[in-house]
Amino acid sequence: MTGYGAVRAAASRGIERADCEPVLAENFPAGTVSPRTACLDGVASCDGIASILGARYGEPTAAEISATEEEYREAVRLKKHIFVFLEGVDREPRQQE
Secondary structure (H helix, E strand, O other), rough: OOOOOHHHHHHHHHHOOOOOOOOOOHOOOOOOOOOOHHHHHHHHHOOOOEEEEEOHHHHOOOOOOOOHHHHHHHHHOOEEEEEEEEEEOOOHHHOOO
């Protein structure tokens, strides 16, 4: 999410303009569950996900994949609508994959 504040805000506004409710990790309340669980629960609560992918893959989690990839896999598992937006940059090999 680092460096994507303006892009995420614009995406959130676009989702609202489509009469949908954006669910953003940065708006999750502090709680007793781990950030990973909160994010995966967020995916489960949505009709679909919008992923904005840049150059970096991100740090692997305990599952040995990035948090973004873990959210994507959860959306696939739950048969959610998935919208992927690619930044026009060279991507790290794992991100490109």
